[in-house]
Amino acid sequence: MPEPIDTVYPIILCGGTGTRLWPASRESMPKQFARLVDPRTSTFQASLERVAEAGVFAKPTVIASAEARFIVAEQCGQLGIAADILLEPQGRDSAAAVAVAALHAAAIDPQAVVLIMAADHVVPDTRAFVDAVKAAAVGARAGYTMTLGIEPTRPASDYGYIRRGAPIPEAPGAARVEKFVEKPDRAGAEALIADGALWNSGYFLFRADLMLAELEAFVPDVLDAARSALDAAVTDLDFVRLDGAAFAKAPKISIDYAVMERTARAGVLPVSFPWSDVGTWDAVWQVLDHDAEGNAVRGRVSLVETKNSLVHSQGGGLTAVVGLEDVVVVSTPDAVLVASKARSGEVKQLVNALRASGEPEADAHLRMYRPWGWYQRIDIGERFQVKRIQVVPGGRLSLQKHYHRAEHWVVVRGTAEVTVDDRVVLVHENEAVYLPIGSMHRLNNPGKIPLELIEVQVGSYTGEDDIIRVEDIYGR
Amino acid sequence: MPEPIDTVYPIILCGGTGTRLWPASRESMPKQFARLVDPRTSTFQASLERVAEAGVFAKPTVIASAEARFIVAEQCGQLGIAADILLEPQGRDSAAAVAVAALHAAAIDPQAVVLIMAADHVVPDTRAFVDAVKAAAVGARAGYTMTLGIEPTRPASDYGYIRRGAPIPEAPGAARVEKFVEKPDRAGAEALIADGALWNSGYFLFRADLMLAELEAFVPDVLDAARSALDAAVTDLDFVRLDGAAFAKAPKISIDYAVMERTARAGVLPVSFPWSDVGTWDAVWQVLDHDAEGNAVRGRVSLVETKNSLVHSQGGGLTAVVGLEDVVVVSTPDAVLVASKARSGEVKQLVNALRASGEPEADAHLRMYRPWGWYQRIDIGERFQVKRIQVVPGGRLSLQKHYHRAEHWVVVRGTAEVTVDDRVVLVHENEAVYLPIGSMHRLNNPGKIPLELIEVQVGSYTGEDDIIRVEDIYGR
Numbered sequence: 001m002p003e004p005i006d007t008v009y010p011i012i013l014c015g016g017t018g019t020r021l022w023p024a025s026r027e028s029m030p031k032q033f034a035r036l037v038d039p040r041t042s043t044f045q046a047s048l049e050r051v052a053e054a055g056v057f058a059k060p061t062v063i064a065s066a067e068a069r070f071i072v073a074e075q076c077g078q079l080g081i082a083a084d085i086l087l088e089p090q091g092r093d094s095a096a097a098v099a100v101a102a103l104h105a106a107a108i109d110p111q112a113v114v115l116i117m118a119a120d121h122v123v124p125d126t127r128a129f130v131d132a133v134k135a136a137a138v139g140a141r142a143g144y145t146m147t148l149g150i151e152p153t154r155p156a157s158d159y160g161y162i163r164r165g166a167p168i169p170e171a172p173g174a175a176r177v178e179k180f181v182e183k184p185d186r187a188g189a190e191a192l193i194a195d196g197a198l199w200n201s202g203y204f205l206f207r208a209d210l211m212l213a214e215l216e217a218f219v220p221d222v223l224d225a226a227r228s229a230l231d232a233a234v235t236d237l238d239f240v241r242l243d244g245a246a247f248a249k250a251p252k253i254s255i256d257y258a259v260m261e262r263t264a265r266a267g268v269l270p271v272s273f274p275w276s277d278v279g280t281w282d283a284v285w286q287v288l289d290h291d292a293e294g295n296a297v298r299g300r301v302s303l304v305e306t307k308n309s310l311v312h313s314q315g316g317g318l319t320a321v322v323g324l325e326d327v328v329v330v331s332t333p334d335a336v337l338v339a340s341k342a343r344s345g346e347v348k349q350l351v352n353a354l355r356a357s358g359e360p361e362a363d364a365h366l367r368m369y370r371p372w373g374w375y376q377r378i379d380i381g382e383r384f385q386v387k388r389i390q391v392v393p394g395g396r397l398s399l400q401k402h403y404h405r406a407e408h409w410v411v412v413r414g415t416a417e418v419t420v421d422d423r424v425v426l427v428h429e430n431e432a433v434y435l436p437i438g439s440m441h442r443l444n445n446p447g448k449i450p451l452e453l454i455e456v457q458v459g460s461y462t463g464e465d466d467i468i469r470v471e472d473i474y475g476r
Numbered sequence: 477m478p479e480p481i482d483t484v485y486p487i488i489l490c491g492g493t494g495t496r497l498w499p500a501s502r503e504s505m506p507k508q509f510a511r512l513v514d515p516r517t518s519t520f521q522a523s524l525e526r527v528a529e530a531g532v533f534a535k536p537t538v539i540a541s542a543e544a545r546f547i548v549a550e551q552c553g554q555l556g557i558a559a560d561i562l563l564e565p566q567g568r569d570s571a572a573a574v575a576v577a578a579l580h581a582a583a584i585d586p587q588a589v590v591l592i593m594a595a596d597h598v599v600p601d602t603r604a605f606v607d608a609v610k611a612a613a614v615g616a617r618a619g620y621t622m623t624l625g626i627e628p629t630r631p632a633s634d635y636g637y638i639r640r641g642a643p644i645p646e647a648p649g650a651a652r653v654e655k656f657v658e659k660p661d662r663a664g665a666e667a668l669i670a671d672g673a674l675w676n677s678g679y680f681l682f683r684a685d686l687m688l689a690e691l692e693a694f695v696p697d698v699l700d701a702a703r704s705a706l707d708a709a710v711t712d713l714d715f716v717r718l719d720g721a722a723f724a725k726a727p728k729i730s731i732d733y734a735v736m737e738r739t740a741r742a743g744v745l746p747v748s749f750p751w752s753d754v755g756t757w758d759a760v761w762q763v764l765d766h767d768a769e770g771n772a773v774r775g776r777v778s779l780v781e782t783k784n785s786l787v788h789s790q791g792g793g794l795t796a797v798v799g800l801e802d803v804v805v806v807s808t809p810d811a812v813l814v815a816s817k818a819r820s821g822e823v824k825q826l827v828n829a830l831r832a833s834g835e836p837e838a839d840a841h842l843r844m845y846r847p848w849g850w851y852q853r854i855d856i857g858e859r860f861q862v863k864r865i866q867v868v869p870g871g872r873l874s875l876q877k878h879y880h881r882a883e884h885w886v887v888v889r890g891t892a893e894v895t896v897d898d899r900v901v902l903v904h905e906n907e908a909v910y911l912p913i914g915s916m917h918r919l920n921n922p923g924k925i926p927l928e929l930i931e932v933q934v935g936s937y938t939g940e941d942d943i944i945r946v947e948d949i950y951g952r
Contacts, residue, residue: 304826305819318811318837320826323819327800335794336807338814343781343799350780350796361794378855379864384888386862386930388855408886408908410932412860430934432884432908454855454862454932456886458906
């Protein structure tokens, strides 16, 4: 059944690692997939829900890195939302992603109106958002590349601005873009606001055919690479993998530089709903509810004489703050951040320094998500390591062996089907199984509830790289 | 062999829980036994070493709570220092402890010169300390109850002060005490210092017979209770347990109020060595070495634009601070403290609040020391709990059973002797043993190196109170 003529095709871009929200956001679980703002859903999931209204939006398309594919699939699955998932073999900035999005939509309907969304924005008022998209789509259908321009609420120096030009007659409320302005200083921001400029939200709406024409005109290399990568794409499980060699040829350039600042057809719809890109912990604090002292807390937190602070305690521990104001404290089982709220943007430099000195916590979370579930180290010693492992129903780890460690598995929840060399055994709650060094083994959850087990590794070396994978259903 | 006539009998008082140094110091491991200042020794151990010089000091006596007895014994053992360990069934403040100390020393030599020391002070210069004790002992032998008075280095409002009176002719450098002054405000402290007053260090030296006479005169109830408690004391393993019923009759009063402020024989020896009672995190920061930015760090710490702060990261995690000054950050595996350094005294209120709301982290450490070694919870879930257990060579847990949980033990280091009902088995590294619900079991380290094992408990209830102890070599 064809989509109605006024359907909008949402494309959610999931790139970025959210370094400035370390230690909650790390490369192994970037902020758009973490539950930083709403404890029940990630901003990626909130983005999916924002474009779920039938009759307004077509099936969403998600463009993500290959590494994030299982998180994307799991989080779509949790909401029961079907999405096309396109995988970038490597990040080539937003122009290449938009080119892929436009080609993907044009293949369904050349005149499809595409909505480009970031996965990490917070927009609490879905109704206002959908109304704005509908209004902007009128401009897009009339041939404009539309942006949503947020009415500023403070002289922010961490957002780009848009100066409005003449009204667009075909689209009530919309105006032509006179100029995109880079992030200003505070005085510049005040002048821009006095002048009626808007924040650049990064939401774009355009007709697929017209965007393809603009890309062809301004950055033909990007479009060629995107087209070749999509033509040679491979479908793998539920994912469409863009061709790596082809996509690598796309120049790295943002859609702003590539098209928006050069097109004669840029339009903007002013909107005034609350919006944040939650780029820093300060921004997270701003979008959260506060108590009477201005504090936003999560988890087991105790405060004494503390004001205007964000305190998140993750993983069950207790976090206490005494006699401070305007601080951010984020404690996780393996890393703690304490920062001046005003300087929370400098967390980026911190993470760069941690990477430079090779600290694993810079990029890896203690809980590592895998297509079959997750594992988390809970203890480590000189010749042993202990992990908690959860396997989703139907999940199946690779067939593997280790050269340097034996493993003891104690099932604490659910039922495991364990292959050890040529034996297959069912291991139930409160039962254990032993895997000698060098044995070929595999773990599988044949049941209906998650399987949880404690793994005790004993041996001279317990690193992740002592895994010899013989077979894997997830193509790793 | 009798001690030489000029020997000093050191008595170390180990009371106190160091609440203001939470979360490193908790009731289950108070600050005097923790390695807060020197990563190699506790302040209790440093106190033992301070009075170790043969020919100057007799065998030390430690007065501790019954709960702390195994920590005291273990820390003495680590240094190879023998001590008499007297256990208070409950804390009755310092007058009762001093009475016990005086009685204990008088039983060896009625004219013994006793040195009363707190276990939680930091005195880096042992030579200067020993010289001061020798000089003060001259006054004590002449019949004065001597204190060491520290020359103030700042107008501290968290110490008591001593005003000096006329010189004591028999003790060069010493003076009579004109007046003990309670903790003053800052202006009062400045006036006192201008007037030549000294900090009251809490170190006392006196002749046992004379102190007993003073106690008899001023607080006979305290002395009676102490004498009865010592007369009825029971020797238990290496400890002397004061009789609980008798000791409970001692009124709770400090030695300062009971004797020092009332005696006509109080003397003070001015000393100028560095000294701190490390009562708050601010005080800990002051005695530690600082880097060029004034920071004192321990463990895995990363700082960006941070000054004059104390950052301790315990248990292997990473702790990062960005853009702050004059803060204290102490992170432990189960609790994190972030405080304004200037307000670190308010940690006491925090801990009181945590106690009031029943948070286990208020008093219990994650790692719990026992006479046989220690255990630490490393994970907990709905129907399971995982612990790491270390048993010292020769250590032997109680014979016990559980009504609500089975246990799996995986040995990761050393060798375990495990009794399960009527079987006794040796379990070696990388071997496991299963203890069904209700089985009678016991764990024992028969080897020469510490035994470490991972315990996975599975059952409907995994609390510490589901332990039915049938037999215990430690008299618990």
